[in-house]
Amino acid sequence: MTITGATRLLAIIGDPVAPLRSPAVFNAAFERLGHDMAFVAFQIKAGDLECAWPAFVAMANLDGLVITMPHKEAVLPLLAALGPTAQLTHSVNTIRRRADGAFEGDMFDGEGFRDGLERAGHPPRGKRILQVGCGAAGTAIACALARAGAATLTLYDSAAARLEALTALLHAHFPETKVQAGHPDPRGFDIVVNATPLGLRPGDPMSIDASLLSPSQIVADVIPNPEVTPLIAAARAIGCATTTGRDMHEGQARLAAAYLGIKGWDV
Amino acid sequence: MTITGATRLLAIIGDPVAPLRSPAVFNAAFERLGHDMAFVAFQIKAGDLECAWPAFVAMANLDGLVITMPHKEAVLPLLAALGPTAQLTHSVNTIRRRADGAFEGDMFDGEGFRDGLERAGHPPRGKRILQVGCGAAGTAIACALARAGAATLTLYDSAAARLEALTALLHAHFPETKVQAGHPDPRGFDIVVNATPLGLRPGDPMSIDASLLSPSQIVADVIPNPEVTPLIAAARAIGCATTTGRDMHEGQARLAAAYLGIKGWDV
Numbered sequence: 084m085t086i087t088g089a090t091r092l093l094a095i096i097g098d099p100v101a102p103l104r105s106p107a108v109f110n111a112a113f114e115r116l117g118h119d120m121a122f123v124a125f126q127i128k129a130g131d132l133e134c135a136w137p138a139f140v141a142m143a144n145l146d147g148l149v150i151t152m153p154h155k156e157a158v159l160p161l162l163a164a165l166g167p168t169a170q171l172t173h174s175v176n177t178i179r180r181r182a183d184g185a186f187e188g189d190m191f192d193g194e195g196f197r198d199g200l201e202r203a204g205h206p207p208r209g210k211r212i213l214q215v216g217c218g219a220a221g222t223a224i225a226c227a228l229a230r231a232g233a234a235t236l237t238l239y240d241s242a243a244a245r246l247e248a249l250t251a252l253l254h255a256h257f258p259e260t261k262v263q264a265g266h267p268d269p270r271g272f273d274i275v276v277n278a279t280p281l282g283l284r285p286g287d288p289m290s291i292d293a294s295l296l297s298p299s300q301i302v303a304d305v306i307p308n309p310e311v312t313p314l315i316a317a318a319r320a321i322g323c324a325t326t327t328g329r330d331m332h333e334g335q336a337r338l339a340a341a342y343l344g345i346k347g348w349d350v
Numbered sequence: 351m352t353i354t355g356a357t358r359l360l361a362i363i364g365d366p367v368a369p370l371r372s373p374a375v376f377n378a379a380f381e382r383l384g385h386d387m388a389f390v391a392f393q394i395k396a397g398d399l400e401c402a403w404p405a406f407v408a409m410a411n412l413d414g415l416v417i418t419m420p421h422k423e424a425v426l427p428l429l430a431a432l433g434p435t436a437q438l439t440h441s442v443n444t445i446r447r448r449a450d451g452a453f454e455g456d457m458f459d460g461e462g463f464r465d466g467l468e469r470a471g472h473p474p475r476g477k478r479i480l481q482v483g484c485g486a487a488g489t490a491i492a493c494a495l496a497r498a499g500a501a502t503l504t505l506y507d508s509a510a511a512r513l514e515a516l517t518a519l520l521h522a523h524f525p526e527t528k529v530q531a532g533h534p535d536p537r538g539f540d541i542v543v544n545a546t547p548l549g550l551r552p553g554d555p556m557s558i559d560a561s562l563l564s565p566s567q568i569v570a571d572v573i574p575n576p577e578v579t580p581l582i583a584a585a586r587a588i589g590c591a592t593t594t595g596r597d598m599h600e601g602q603a604r605l606a607a608a609y610l611g612i613k614g615w616d617v
Binding site: 084085086087088089090092095098099100101102103104105106107110111121122123124125126127128131134135136137138139141142143144145 | 351352353354355356357359362365366367368369370371372373374377378388389390391392393394395398401402403404405406408409410411412
């Protein structure tokens with residue numbers, strides 16, 4: 084991979100950026116595919132996005148952006164147009180340049196999770212799902228699971244307002260999925276999802292009572308690093324099938340690449 | 351070279367960017383030296399620099415910038431501090447981040463030219479020099495040649511105002527070098543310099559009457575691409591020693607790297 088003045092740029096905007104996996108994943112794909120493109124990180128802290136934005140619009144060799152914490156919601160008013168999932172979830176993770184030079188964005192975190200689950204052999208259609216965590220990631224994931232035809236979606240969040248807002252959103256847009264509030268008790272579910280940040284830091288408690296899991300259940304986590312969270316480790320010890328935050332990240336990257344028009348990613 | 355989220359960034363700002371050599375030169379050095387750094391181009395057109403600037407200040411993983419056409423003068427009011435050559439020439443080509451997060455810049459185009467000349471075995475000290483072209487690059491080069499102890503500096507530019515301005519600047523700051531206006535006739539000089547853009551485009555006339563060169567003279571050109579301009583080709587045919595825009599660019603890169611604190615560049 085040789086970056087020259089002619090190399091087209093993509094970037095991920097976030098803070099912190101050092102732990103992000105997207106640059107390595109995208110650059111490895113560009114090298115494999117022979118695309119003269121480079122993917123770098125722009126470390127922009129919360130509150131600086133709006134003042135920095137005109138530069139991204141002005142950079143004529145910047146073809147797209149991936150947006151991560153803490154900017155997924157703040158970026159919305161800066162875009163010329165929003166895709167359907169961005170409109171639904173009020174958050175954006177991928178932005179591309181239109182022919183007129185303006186940026187439009189959509190949200191693929193939830194569909195990336197769903198894609199990772201399906202590629203691991205666990206389509207959510209018709210399944211009874213427990214999801215713990217109703218923040219930005221949880222909202223995107225719950226919408227994707229409902230869109231994919233989950234039979235029931237039982238939600239829990241320690242913040243009641245978030246839980247109620249997501250429940251109302253799902254009731255309004257996905258009437259065919261039975262959505263209800265519940266508890267972090269995995270008994271009776273086909274698929275159990277951690278969509279909280281618990282597991283990111285050493286010593287974090289588990290968001291779900293893993294001692295109540297049984298081997299026929301599927302356990303999915305959103306934490307990419309460490310890939311094997313305490314929840315994933317406990318689930319594997321019991322004999323559950325698992326999908327990790329890495330699987331979700333691969334799905335996000337795949338869908339972002341398709342939205343950005345990167346040819347050959349998944350052939 | 352693997353770019354990750356932890357890779358530190360440097361960038362060149364200009365328009366156009368596709369022909370620029372700096373990204374390939376810097377990235378090859380980073381790979382050779384084992385530095386986790388990447389050098390990319392930001393294509394920003396004239397007039398967009400000021401609105402884009404806050405992003406570069408905000409990008410916490412961006413350690414420095416190289417500035418090229420058309421921004422070398424426009425960037426001055428955006429910087430927190432100017433080095434001595436930037437103050438003298440009212441132009442900047444390299445910017446680094448200070449400990450307080452603000453940017454400071456200096457100008458190494460002229461010193462890069464001088465460095466290239468010296469490394470080719472032609473120190474300007476005590477020499478009689480003809481320089482054609484008194485624009486931004488010519489100003490920086492003439493200052494560097496005078497600072498390095500050129501005995502006489504004879505200048506020509508088709509725009510009389512530029513010629514007069516540079517002559518006045520040199521008189522004021524380098525009284526030990528004899529500076530005068532002249533003609534693009536190389537007879538009687540030790541070193542002959544093209545600092546005009548002539549030679550960049552196919553069919554350009556030569557800025558200097560090459561038929562009047564003699565083999566003992568040294569001919570230097572600022573055009574990096576094509577490396578062998580009609581002037582360089584004519585000088586070589588006559589038997590003159592030559593230095594090219596590539597030699598100048600290597601000197602600029604070497605001095606920019608030193609200013610940016612990149613370790614091991616020239617060992």
